[in-house]
Amino acid sequence: xxxxxxxxxxxxxxxxxxxxxxxxxxxxxxxxxxxxxxxxxxxxxxxxxxxxxxxxxxxxxxxxxxxxxxxxxxxxxxxxxxxxxxxxxxxxxxxxxxxxxxxxxxxxxxxxxxxxxxxxxxxxxxxxxxxxxxxxxxxxxxxxxxxxxxxxxxxxxxxxxxxxxxxxxxxxxxxxxxxxxxxxxxxxxxxxxxxxx
Amino acid sequence: xxxxxxxxxxxxxxxxxxxxxxxxxxxxxxxxxxxxxxxxxxxxxxxxxxxxxxxxxxxxxxxxxxxxxxxxxxxxxxxxxxxxxxxxxxxxxxxxxxxxxxxxxxxxxxxxxxxxxxxxxxxxxxxxxxxxxxxxxxxxxxxxxxxxxxxxxxxxxxxxxxxxxxxxxxxxxxxxxxxxxxxxxxxxxxxxxxxxxxxxxxxxxxxxxxxxxxxxxxxxxxxxxxxxxxxxxxxxxxxxxxxx
Numbered sequence: 001x002x003x004x005x006x007x008x009x010x011x012x013x014x015x016x017x018x019x020x021x022x023x024x025x026x027x028x029x030x031x032x033x034x035x036x037x038x039x040x041x042x043x044x045x046x047x048x049x050x051x052x053x054x055x056x057x058x059x060x061x062x063x064x065x066x067x068x069x070x071x072x073x074x075x076x077x078x079x080x081x082x083x084x085x086x087x088x089x090x091x092x093x094x095x096x097x098x099x100x101x102x103x104x105x106x107x108x109x110x111x112x113x114x115x116x117x118x119x120x121x122x123x124x125x126x127x128x129x130x131x132x133x134x135x136x137x138x139x140x141x142x143x144x145x146x147x148x149x150x151x152x153x154x155x156x157x158x159x160x161x162x163x164x165x166x167x168x169x170x171x172x173x174x175x176x177x178x179x180x181x182x183x184x185x186x187x188x189x190x191x192x193x194x195x196x197x
Numbered sequence: 198x199x200x201x202x203x204x205x206x207x208x209x210x211x212x213x214x215x216x217x218x219x220x221x222x223x224x225x226x227x228x229x230x231x232x233x234x235x236x237x238x239x240x241x242x243x244x245x246x247x248x249x250x251x252x253x254x255x256x257x258x259x260x261x262x263x264x265x266x267x268x269x270x271x272x273x274x275x276x277x278x279x280x281x282x283x284x285x286x287x288x289x290x291x292x293x294x295x296x297x298x299x300x301x302x303x304x305x306x307x308x309x310x311x312x313x314x315x316x317x318x319x320x321x322x323x324x325x326x327x328x329x330x331x332x333x334x335x336x337x338x339x340x341x342x343x344x345x346x347x348x349x350x351x352x353x354x355x356x357x358x359x360x361x362x363x364x365x366x367x368x369x370x371x372x373x374x375x376x377x378x379x380x381x382x383x384x385x386x387x388x389x390x391x392x393x394x395x396x397x398x399x400x401x402x403x404x405x406x407x408x409x410x411x412x413x414x415x416x417x418x419x420x421x422x423x424x425x426x427x428x429x430x431x432x433x434x435x436x437x438x439x440x441x
Contacts, residue, residue: 133327
C-alpha cells in the first residue's frame with residue numbers, strides 16, 4: 001500500500017469520525033433529539049471507542065514516519081506527545097472501565113486539539129512560524145493532501161475539504177473529547193448515582 | 198415529556214439488554230469494522246500497485262520533458278575552510294570578511310558548475326533552495342522578477358543551489374521543481390547528506406535554514422548572508438552595499 005493510499009484511507013476514517021463528533025455534539029446540545037438507544041450505546045462504548053481512536057491515530061502516525069519515512073515537523077511532535085499518551089491511558093481505562101480517566105484524558109485531548117488547530121492554520125498559511133524553513137526541522141508542509149489540492153505558493157492545503165495529517169489529528173482529538181464528554185447514561189442520571197468522571 | 202419517553206425507552210432497552218442486548222452492541226461494532234475495512238480495501242484496490250513512497254508528493258506527468266529523471270544529488274568538492282554556521286539576528290555576522298570556500302559541482306544535466314571568485318574575479322550570489330520549503334517557493338518568483346526587471350548588477354553571478362533534498366516531501370524531485378518554477382540562473386546540485394539535510398555545499402557555507410543567500414565579493418570574501426524570505430527592496434540594498 002502506498003503512502004497516498006493509506007493517507008486517503010485515514011482521510012475516510014477522519015470523515016467518519018467527524019460525522020460521529022457532530023452527532024455527539026448534537027446529542028449534547030439538543031438532548032431532546034437524541035435517541036435513548038444512541039445515548040446508551042455511546043455510553044457503553046465511550047471508553048473503548050476513545051481508546052480505539054487514540055490507538056489508530058498513534059499507529060497511523062508511527063506507520064507514516066517509520067514505514068514511509070515522513071519526517072515529523074515540530075508541531076507534529078507536539079501533537080504526538082499528547083496523542084500517544086492518550087492511547088496508553090485510554091486503553092488502560094477501557095480495560096479497567098475506569099471513567100474517571102476523563103480527569104486526565106480531557107486536558108490532554110484539549111491541549112492536543114489546540115495544537116492541531118494551530119498546525120492547520122500554519123499549513124494553510126493563515127499564520128507563519130517564521131520566514132524560513134530550518135535545516136534541522138521540516139516546516140509544517142503536509143506530505144500529502146486527500147480530497148483537496150495544494151496551494152502553489154504555501155504548498156499547504158487549499159480548498160475544502162482538504163484533509164492532512166493535522167486535520168486528522170484535530171478530528172482525532174475532537175472525537176476523543178466528544179466521546180469522553182458525551183451525555184451520561186439516563187439510568188445513572190435518574191438514580192442519582194454520581195458520574196464516575 | 199421527552200425525559201419521560203426516554204426513561205420509558207431506557208427501561209425497555211434494559212429489558213432487551215437482559216435478553217442479549219449487549220450482543221447488539223458487538224454487532225454494530227462488527228458492522229463498523231467491516232465497513233471501514235471495505236472502504237480501505239476499495240481505496241487500496243483502486244490505487245493499483247504503487248509502492249513508491251515518494252509518490253505521495255509528486256505529480257509525475259508524461260510530458261515533463263524528462264525533468265523527473267534528473268539527478269537529485271551530485272558530487273561537490275569544497276576547497277577552503279567552511280564558514281561558521283549562520284546565526285539568525287547575529288550582528289555582525291561572523292562569516293563576513295572570511296574567505297568563502299570554492300565549490301566545484303555539477304548541474305542537473307551533469308555539466309560542471311564552478312563557484313570561485315578567485316577564478317573569475319567577479320562577485321557572486323549563492324541562493325540555496327529546498328524544494329519542499331514554502332518560503333523558497335515564495336522567494337523564487339521574487340528573485341526572477343528581480344532578474345527580469347534588470348535591477349541585478351551586471352557583474353554579479355547568481356547561482357541556485359538545489360539542496361536539502363527529501364524524496365518523501367513535496368515537489369520532489371528538485372530538477373522538475375526548478376524547471377516548473379522557471380529558474381533560469383545556473384544551478385548547482387548539492388551533494389545529499391541525508392533526507393532533508395543540508396548538503397555538502399550548504400554546510401560549507403554555514404546554512405541553517407532556507408532560502409539561504411550568500412553574497413561573496415570579487416575578492417573572494419563573504420560580504421553578506423541572509424536566511425529566510427527577503428523582499429527584493431531589502432536584497433537590493435544588501436547587494437548594492439556588498440558590491441560598493
